Amino acid sequence: MRRLLPTILAVAGAILVPATPASAHAGDTTSVSDxxxxxxxxxxxxxxxxxxxxxxxxxxxxxxxxxxxxxxxxxxxxxxxxxxxxxxxxxxxxxxxxxxxxxxxxxxxxxxxxxxxxxxxxxxxxxxxxxxxxxxxxxxxxxxxxxxxxxxxxxxxxxxxxxxxxxxxxxxxxxxxxxxEPPPAAWAWWLGSALLGLTVVLLARPRPGVAGPLALLGGLITWGYVVTTALDGAGWAPVPILAGLLAGAAVRWSPPFYLTLAGFILAAFAGFGSADVFFAAVVPSAGPTWFPRVAVACAIGVGAGLAFTGVLRLRAAVPEPAPA
Incomplete structure (x- = not known):
């Protein structure tokens, strides 16, 4: 796993760094609206x-x-x-x-x-x-x-x-x-994201085997959102695809550092990077109008919860200093 992490970081950097601006302005068209x-x-x-x-x-x-x-x-x-x-x-x-x-x-x-x-x-x-x-x-x-x-x-x-x-x-x-169409209640979606993140921490911290399935769930929902935006004509967004891939891989590899990395990328790039869907009624996405908001709330909540869980496990793995 230690040899795998540098590869993951290199792939993440190669995709995230150049892709983020292009994803934010895909075709200079894609944006939310009322x-x-x-x-x-x-x-x-x-x-x-x-x-x-x-x-x-x-x-x-x-x-x-x-x-x-x-x-x-x-x-x-x-x-x-x-x-x-x-x-x-x-x-x-x-x-x-x-x-x-x-x-x-x-x-x-x-x-x-x-x-x-x-x-x-x-x-x-x-x-x-x-x-x-x-x-x-x-x-x-x-x-x-x-x-x-x-x-x-x-x-x-x-x-x-x-x-x-x-x-x-x-x-x-x-x-x-x-x-x-009137915009949704953004505060309710932010609150739901926070409660989901807290639930993930409470479930995954005492039960190491729970983190992987939760990460897979977050990755699958993120991929679903990518598919609906592609069907609406916005193209394939590489950043959420990578975030979902890293999160989904946690079902097999879930050491603390990987959980922290995957959770952070999922929350930051598939969640907070798309949080404008909380503020507008019309989102560039095919299918039910509620699904993009659910997908982004899951990315924020699951991603932040996994990242925090990984940090707590990293701290727990640090040996206590020997008494003087």
């Missing part, structure tokens, strides 16, 4: 064309397996994106190409980007599925809507939205809505 973006469908369905919301509402996704070219129109009705059978193209003359490059739409628009000029297409992908930011399908104002300001504790339909599409000469639309 505004739920939903797609109702297409105004005129086309076989092979599918649309959905991904990354917690940060982007829209259109898949085109119809065998025909489908255009996504920009904010002035100009051609913006075109998904063809051989890939995806963007119009460099469309202002939307530059507005949608970042979540906030703050990229400078070149003077040559004129929606009234003929499109100049640039191939950006060989894929027939495209994801893009769209200001029409998001609440972009700095202040909440008046109805939310007046009653923030209740859900509200903010507005409905459409994004126009064109199939050759026929125009149709993606239709959807923006709904406000």
């Amino acid at each position: 505004y739920r973006i939903t797609v109702a469908g297409l105004s005129s369905p086309l076989d092979g064309v599918t649309v959905r919301v991904v990354e917690g509402g940060a982007r829209l996704e259109l898949g085109n397996d119809s065998g025909r070219a489908v255009e996504i129109l920009g904010y002035s009705g100009e051609p913006y994106l075109e998904v063809r059978p051989d890939g995806t193209y963007e119009n460099v003359n469309s202002p939307a190409t530059y507005i949608n490059q970042t979540l906030g739409g703050e990229t400078a628009i070149p003077a040559a980007a004129d929606p009234t000029t003929a499109p100049t297409w640039r191939r950006v992908s060989g894929d027939t599925t495209v994801r893009w930011h769209d200001q029409r399908a998001r609440w972009t104002e700095p202040a909440p809507p008046p109805e939310v300001t007046a009653d923030p504790g209740r859900a509200h339909r903010v507005r409905e939205w459409v994004v126009p599409l064109r199939d050759q000469t026929r125009t149709f639309e993606i239709q959807g809505a923006i709904d406000y």
Whole structure:
């Protein structure tokens, strides 16, 4: 085990150090929100064309397996994106190409980007599925809507939205809505995390065999959260994957130092690093809306409990100084 620990530390450093900033800003899109973006469908369905919301509402996704070219129109009705059978193209003359490059739409628009000029297409992908930011399908104002300001504790339909599409000469639309949902009680999730951590210490300290299964539970729940975020389009987050792996390995190796290391990484990177889910109603995750908060609470509670248990065992293993 002593020879294994340096390897674990080296792998942890190699993954955690470079991956943490990228994970925090994955695709510059993934973030929690109190505004739920939903797609109702297409105004005129086309076989092979599918649309959905991904990354917690940060982007829209259109898949085109119809065998025909489908255009996504920009904010002035100009051609913006075109998904063809051989890939995806963007119009460099469309202002939307530059507005949608970042979540906030703050990229400078070149003077040559004129929606009234003929499109100049640039191939950006060989894929027939495209994801893009769209200001029409998001609440972009700095202040909440008046109805939310007046009653923030209740859900509200903010507005409905459409994004126009064109199939050759026929125009149709993606239709959807923006709904406000009140945020959860963050204090309750923090309290639950603390109580879970205390329970882990009380169970694992007097019973060495309990620590491994508890760590495995924390690792499995963390992996489950990673899967749900990937299904929502956010990609695979390497830091929580590593944290879950180290925690899961404790079912076989649970000496004090390993428990401390695995618990700290689980709590810090899969727990506290994702604690923003306690403060917002909408989380970039597929499946039940409560699961991300449960997963993060478990990562914090189980991880902190294991780390504290490992520290207590390390202190207990230090021999008492011999009497003078």
